[in-house]
Amino acid sequence: xxDHKTMTLTLIVWRQxxxxxxxxxxxxxxKNITEHHSFLEMLDCVNEDMILEGKxxxxxxxxxxxxxxxxxxxxxNGLPHGGQDRTTVCQLHMRKFKDxxxxxxxxxxxxxxxxxxxxVVDRAALDTIIQAGGYTSCHTGGxxxxxxxxxxxxxxxxxxxxxxxxxxxxxxxxxxNGAAMLFTGxxxxxxxILPQGKAEAAARxxxxxxxxxxxxxxxxxxxxxxxxxxPKGINVKFxxxxxxEFLKAQFA
Amino acid sequence: xxxxxxxIGRKILMAVTGQVMILFALVHLIxxxxxxxxxxxxxxxYAEHLHALPPLVWAFRLFMLAAVSIHIxxxxxxxxxxxxxxxxxxxxxxxxxxxxxxxxxIWSGLLILAFIVYHLLHFTMKLIPGTALVTxxxxxxxxxTMVVSSFQNVFVCAIYAGAMVALFLHLTHGIQSSSQTIxxxxxxxxxxxxxxxxxxxxxxxxxxxxxxxxIFAGFLKG
Ligand code: SF4
Ligand code: FES
Numbered sequence: 097x098x099d100h101k102t103m104t105l106t107l108i109v110w111r112q113x114x115x116x117x118x119x120x121x122x123x124x125x126x127k128n129i130t131e132h133h134s135f136l137e138m139l140d141c142v143n144e145d146m147i148l149e150g151k152x153x154x155x156x157x158x159x160x161x162x163x164x165x166x167x168x169x170x171x172x173n174g175l176p177h178g179g180q181d182r183t184t185v186c187q188l189h190m191r192k193f194k195d196x197x198x199x200x201x202x203x204x205x206x207x208x209x210x211x212x213x214x215x216v217v218d219r220a221a222l223d224t225i226i227q228a229g230g231y232t233s234c235h236t237g238g239x240x241x242x243x244x245x246x247x248x249x250x251x252x253x254x255x256x257x258x259x260x261x262x263x264x265x266x267x268x269x270x271x272x273n274g275a276a277m278l279f280t281g282x283x284x285x286x287x288x289i290l291p292q293g294k295a296e297a298a299a300r301x302x303x304x305x306x307x308x309x310x311x312x313x314x315x316x317x318x319x320x321x322x323x324x325x326x327p328k329g330i331n332v333k334f335x336x337x338x339x340x341e342f343l344k345a346q347f348a
Numbered sequence: 349x350x351x352x353x354x355x356i357g358r359k360i361l362m363a364v365t366g367q368v369m370i371l372f373a374l375v376h377l378i379x380x381x382x383x384x385x386x387x388x389x390x391x392x393x394y395a396e397h398l399h400a401l402p403p404l405v406w407a408f409r410l411f412m413l414a415a416v417s418i419h420i421x422x423x424x425x426x427x428x429x430x431x432x433x434x435x436x437x438x439x440x441x442x443x444x445x446x447x448x449x450x451x452x453x454i455w456s457g458l459l460i461l462a463f464i465v466y467h468l469l470h471f472t473m474k475l476i477p478g479t480a481l482v483t484x485x486x487x488x489x490x491x492x493t494m495v496v497s498s499f500q501n502v503f504v505c506a507i508y509a510g511a512m513v514a515l516f517l518h519l520t521h522g523i524q525s526s527s528q529t530i531x532x533x534x535x536x537x538x539x540x541x542x543x544x545x546x547x548x549x550x551x552x553x554x555x556x557x558x559x560x561x562x563i564f565a566g567f568l569k570g
Contacts, residue, residue, distance in 0.1 A: 108439070121439065200440045207433050261439030272446060274433030275355075305356055313431030315355045315426045317450065318525035322446035333534040340531030342356045 100127045102271055103195035109143065109154055110202045119211070121200075131191035135178065136161060136168065138190055139201075140239040154201075155214040164325065166262030169269070170215050171202040176266035176325040184264065206274035207258055207310040219265050221311035222279060228307035229300035230283045233294050235246075245291055258286035260328040270325030273314030275330040278322035280308050281334035288341050298345035305342060356529075363526035365419040370523070370548075372412060373515075377555045383495065383568065395491045420461060427454045449521040456518040463511035465497045470498070478566035496570035499563035512556045 098179050105126040112119030126142050133141070133257040143153035159167040168186040172178035177185045180192060193199065201215065237244070259282070267278035284301050287293030293300075316335065323332045351357035368497045382394040389396075421473055449456070470476045474489065480497035482490045498504050523545030527533050533541055 169436055174438045174440030175444070179442070179444065200438075202438055205434050205436050205438060207435055227374075268393065270444075272434060272443075272451070273430040275430075302350060302354075305354055309355045314430040315359060316529075317426075317430070317441075318521075318528050319450050321443060321446045331535050332528070333538070336528050336531045336533045336538075339356055339360070339529055342354075343352075343360065343531060346350060346357075 105129060105193060106198040108198065108200045111214055113292055114213060115210055129190050133190040134186060135188040136186050145166050155215050155216050158186055161186040162261060166264035169204050169217060169264060169340040171204065171269060175326050180330045182327055204269035206268045208274060209265060209268065222263050222265060224311050225280055225304050225307045226283060229303035232287060232296060234292060234295050236292055239258065243287060251289060252348050255286050255289040258282045258289065258334050262328060264327060266325045266327060267322035268313065270321045272319060272321065273317055276308050276313040277315040277335045278326060278330055280304055281338040282330045283340045284341055285334040297341055300346035301338060301341040301345050308320040352397040358426060358530045362422045362530040363417055365415040366522055366526045368415045373552060377552065380559055383559060390492060392491050415548045423454065423457055445469060447521065449517040456514045459514040460511060460518060466507065493570045496534060496563050496568065505560045508560045509557055512553050516549045516553040519552060520546050523548060
């Protein structure tokens with residue numbers, strides 16, 4: 097067993113009572129934190145103390161806590177998910193910090209993601225993009241039939257790379273323009289790469305990118321901040337692919 | 349029309365018009381180097397050949413005007429739309445990929461626009477006071493004298509040099525960004541395009557700036 101050295105950290109957390117509250121930063125002490133705590137467990141400790149003191153705990157989104165659901169969403173010291181390569185904030189551990197550190201915790205900030213409370217934002221806009229065309233409606237048959245369409249391994253891998261997106265919205269939060277091109281690019285590509293998705297590719301890219309703009313996401317200026325922010329390492333090549341799909345759709 | 353209204357469509361128009369301007373800048377640079385005398389008759393002969401067919405000159409000018417206008421129109425429009433994309437900035441400003449050039453495209457672009465206006469007034473319309481205009485018997489202005497005398501002035505040199513730095517910044521981001529927007533990059537090619545784009549931008553900077561500087565330093569005489 098490792099030793100039980102603990103740390104004390106200063107948290108500067110965005111608190112906002114509701115969508116129309118202007119909100120402000122509050123400072124808290126996180127005490128008795130070990131390096132084995134995950135970032136969210138550290139917040140749990142702070143919240144437990146606050147509940148005992150009769151204060152309103154910090155509200156944040158989370159679900160799986162194992163980096164697969166895409167619910168956790170915090171900007172830690174200016175970086176979505178804390179900036180550790182390919183890591184969601186629930187998988188960020190306190191060993192990345194040291195005793196006495198000051199940590200800023202903020203919600204995703206983007207025009208298309210209104211704040212609901214504290215660190216929780218409304219990411220329904222991402223669902224709107226999916227609803228606009230992020231599916232196939234062609235008949236793919238029963239389970240045994242699925243293998244009747246042979247897909248070469250590299251193509252299957254490429255589609256799976258795009259499908260790794262967990263829809264967390266960190267790409268939007270990291271983008272200075274609040275654009276959702278990495279998310280939409282991944283969702284357009286995962287289908288456009290495969291034969292089953294090609295049939296509706298043109299209609300899909302048009303509908304999804306239109307929904308993207310209507311939801312209030314900004315225009316991509318190719319900073320590539322999204323790829324750096326993405327906990328799944330989704331590559332900006334899928335944005336280029338979506339741009340190609342868009343161009344093709346113009347002539348379809 | 350999706351091209352004129354959608355986010356990606358308008359960006360594609362900006363990318364293509366930007367690339368047209370880069371091609372123009374390349375041809376323009378090659379033409380400028382005639383001042384070093386590799387073409388028989390130097391820059392005066394080049395200027396004469398260039399304007400030999402007025403209808404063609406005007407067709408080309410209108411084409412460039414259209415490209416520039418589209419680029420500026422959508423550039424300003426998309427930038428304004430983006431200005432509220434993140435309604436409140438983070439308390440800790442920390443970025444991983446954003447560069448000075450990528451963040452300031454609108455400002456480098458507007459500087460280049462201001463320079464193009466000045467440059468047209470200067471050498472095309474010849475309206476900037478203090479420009480030496482020596483004409484021959486047929487009334488043709490001696491381009492070499494005009495250029496050389498202009499760049500003996502330190503302020504004129506500084507304006508041109510400053511504008512070329514703005515162009516350099518604009519292109520370091522613009523070349524890779526435009527190829528990504530038209531879908532011409534993937535994970536293998538993008539890093540190469542980024543580096544190649546910076547090299548091309550540097551080549552433009554050095555190429556363009558050499559002329560005023562060598563005149564100012566006295567290496568190139570009228
Ligand atoms: S692309 Fe990455 S950052 Fe964006 S929503 Fe998907 S997983 Fe999250
Ligand atoms: S809580 Fe599910 S990915 Fe973080």
